Amino acid sequence: MKLTFKKKSFSFKLSSRVDNSRRTYKYKSGWIIKLENIEKEVGFGEVNPLRKKDLDKCQIQLNQIPKYINSKNISDLIKSFHPCIQSAINSALAEIERKIVFKENYYFNEIDQTAILLNPYSALQELKLLLNNKLLNGKLITIKWKVAIQDNTSEEKILIEILNHLTSNIKLRIDANGSWKREIANRWVDILKDIENIDWLEQPLSTDDIEGLRELNKSIPIALDESLLKYPYLINEWDGWQIRRPSQEKNPMHLLKELKDKKGFRSLSTSFETGIGRRWLFHLSSLQLLGPTPKVPGLALKKNPDSFLFLNEAQDIWNQL
């Protein structure tokens, strides 16, 4: 298939900053790419690396893709490129070949349809506000708390307070973003192991300590996130929870297949994509909810600014860019 390749860069400021134990996100930038064949069929993709330092590398590699290229050659060319470029091109190819057909609308805007990302510096206060929110009316909601940001003694105290306030309609996810040593992780697992409202403890140990993570997973559900990005082979080996990020994986079609095959223990997570990449998040999250282990995705939709970049229609975003 003969293709025309085009790219446009984007940049936006999150509606409020997002802190984790490794970095702070305030701005996101990247590229929207568009493939078009001679029948005028189009496919869009988004290059949106999590780490800012990867942008230069992506820029250089994107400049190596010629404007006129066929589908076989572009697939071969990108094999050594940054995973986010591979993700974008493979997404666009899948769309043009109609291997994925997006719906016009997806419904994830209600408070109970996506995990609520707490501000790590006021997690307890936010939880109390949620508990007093009459609109919730007993709905099952999921909160996510990023830890290993303040000192551990303070965070353990907050944990005990949070656990004291958890009602049966609230699920808790805790994410250490790979920052704990085994000693601290063991302390948290000891506190959490008999708590029913825990969805999972996410990446408590460094990406490389797979053995330690396996050991913890025997006591409470451990979700891998950063380890999966560094060691994608773990997708086939880790039988606990997996945090999956279609915009950071080389080919999101693999995840689409896994979900269609009803593989469980996969949960979708945003990397703060525009409306282009969000179509994959929505589509895959809808499938996840129909699978054997339904869990609301982590979409952080409230972090999106009010901008054309978050329109539902990909072509509209492209036209205004």
Ligand SMILES: [Mg+2]
């Ligand atoms: Mg995470």
